[in-house]
Amino acid sequence: MKQIIIIGGGAAGFFCASNLDEKKYNITILEQNSDVLQKVKISGGGRCNVTHACFDPRELVQFYPRGHKELLSVFTKFQPGDTMEWFDHRNVPLKIENDNRTFPESNSSQTIINTFLNEIQNKNVEVKTKCSVKAIEKKDEKYLVMTSLGDFEADYIIYTTGSSPKSLKIVENLGHKIIDLVPSLFTFNIKDELLQDIPGTSFENAEISIPSLKTEESGPLLITHWGLSGPAVLKISAWEALSLSKLKYNFEIEVNFISRSIDEAEESFQNFKQSNPKKTIGQAKIFDITNRFWQKIVSVSKVDLNKQISNISGKEMQMILENLCRKKLKVSGKSTFKDEFVTAGGVDLKEINFKNMSSKLLPNFYIAGEVLNIDAVTGGFNFQACWSEAWLIAQDLNGL
Numbered sequence: 001m002k003q004i005i006i007i008g009g010g011a012a013g014f015f016c017a018s019n020l021d022e023k024k025y026n027i028t029i030l031e032q033n034s035d036v037l038q039k040v041k042i043s044g045g046g047r048c049n050v051t052h053a054c055f056d057p058r059e060l061v062q063f064y065p066r067g068h069k070e071l072l073s074v075f076t077k078f079q080p081g082d083t084m085e086w087f088d089h090r091n092v093p094l095k096i097e098n099d100n101r102t103f104p105e106s107n108s109s110q111t112i113i114n115t116f117l118n119e120i121q122n123k124n125v126e127v128k129t130k131c132s133v134k135a136i137e138k139k140d141e142k143y144l145v146m147t148s149l150g151d152f153e154a155d156y157i158i159y160t161t162g163s164s165p166k167s168l169k170i171v172e173n174l175g176h177k178i179i180d181l182v183p184s185l186f187t188f189n190i191k192d193e194l195l196q197d198i199p200g201t202s203f204e205n206a207e208i209s210i211p212s213l214k215t216e217e218s219g220p221l222l223i224t225h226w227g228l229s230g231p232a233v234l235k236i237s238a239w240e241a242l243s244l245s246k247l248k249y250n251f252e253i254e255v256n257f258i259s260r261s262i263d264e265a266e267e268s269f270q271n272f273k274q275s276n277p278k279k280t281i282g283q284a285k286i287f288d289i290t291n292r293f294w295q296k297i298v299s300v301s302k303v304d305l306n307k308q309i310s311n312i313s314g315k316e317m318q319m320i321l322e323n324l325c326r327k328k329l330k331v332s333g334k335s336t337f338k339d340e341f342v343t344a345g346g347v348d349l350k351e352i353n354f355k356n357m358s359s360k361l362l363p364n365f366y367i368a369g370e371v372l373n374i375d376a377v378t379g380g381f382n383f384q385a386c387w388s389e390a391w392l393i394a395q396d397l398n399g400l
């Protein structure tokens with residue numbers, strides 16, 4: 001029987017092994033750590049956000065700042081609906097939460113790990129842990145895999161080493177081009193009077209733009225102890241990962257906390273002023289934001305909170321609305337989002353055949369998962385890319 005070696009015992013490697021035909025191949029997984037599937041274990045805060053309930057491939061690819069073009073064909077063959085069915089067939093029901101993130105009903109990543117361990121045990125897949133791959137050489141029709149536990153021969157290689165720079169070097173030495181790794185999915189560090197002392201304040205739908213990059217995103221926003229977080233920030237950090245790295249994470253953003261134009265906001269302000277002239281500005285409830293945040297806006301606009309709204313000058317109102325709808329904030333640095341670091345960069349997608357995830361440069365060599373220059377925003381999309389790519393590899397090999 002021909003020998004398949006899967007390098008990297010993570011999400012992509014295990015899903016591939018779980019779908020390979022064990023009657024056709026000897027399958028071995030080489031994993032450098034003492035435990036496999038460590039990232040799956042900690043994923044989704046220990047609950048494992050397995051996928052995202054978005055069943056239209058065209059819509060789905062919009063969540064991938066890098067890889068959206070290439071993944072379209074991949075998702076037409078295996079998409080979140082197929083993932084859900086795959087787990088369902090193995091008696092692992094998944095549940096879709098309000099925001100479409102999808103988790104095992106058990107709320108435990110261990111359920112997902114156990115499912116994979118079960119699958120590969122049934123298939124007699126050999127797993128070698130504490131086996132760090134150091135180099136790979138092409139040897140006639142086969143590959144020689146040099147590891148900390150000695151050399152292995154393989155007819156087929158499936159390369160799923162995640163974002164380890166050391167392991168990217170191994171494929172680079174085999175001729176693949178590597179796009180530089182940069183962090184994606186991070187939150188913004190901002191020191192500004194407006195954000196001070198109100199961590200936990202959230203906005204249902206805010207707009208953030210980065211004027212120097214002519215880009216903007218909208219969505220929920222959260223004030224944290226160190227600056228701004230929430231889906232709007234994470235999305236813009238992912239889409240602009242490369243540009244923001246070049247700016248060394250020092251740049252200016254403009255925030256519209258209420259997603260309404262200054263003109264619309266002024267109309268609401270004037271209407272409120274007419275019907276409540278005696279109210280103090282500090283107690284005015286004009287916009288859908290917390291009282292504390294409104295009072296912060298009024299204070300940083302240098303307007304006395306106790307002033308009657310009828311006495312607010314046009315200039316003072318403009319100042320308040322500018323801070324609410326067009327607040328300029330200086331970002332200096334980034335922080336990791338719930339330890340969920342994802343990297344942009346990796347093996348250049350131009351060198352991959354997306355029909356089956358094979359290398360265009362190396363025969364019988366497949367590459368999948370985070371090692372590729374593919375990444376997504378948060379929400380289960382990164383795993384979905386792993387499942388879909390790994391499934392394609394298994395289908396290709398099973399059909400040979």
Ligand SMILES: Cc1cc2nc3c(=O)[nH]c(=O)nc-3n(C[C@H](O)[C@H](O)[C@H](O)COP(=O)(O)OP(=O)(O)OC[C@H]3O[C@@H](n4cnc5c(N)ncnc54)[C@H](O)[C@@H]3O)c2cc1C
Binds near residue numbers: 040164
């Ligand atoms: C804290 C955290 C939470 C996350 N939560 C989610 C989530 O809920 N949903 C989601 O979709 N995504 C999530 N992600 C992202 C997701 O975990 C990754 O996209 C995914 O694990 C990538 O899978 P992979 O198989 O490509 O790589 P990995 O899962 O990283 O697996 C690669 C494996 O290869 C091994 N390896 C590397 N080099 C070698 C070598 N030279 N020799 C032998 N073995 C090697 C590594 O030790 C590792 O076990 C999260 C990430 C983090 C960090």
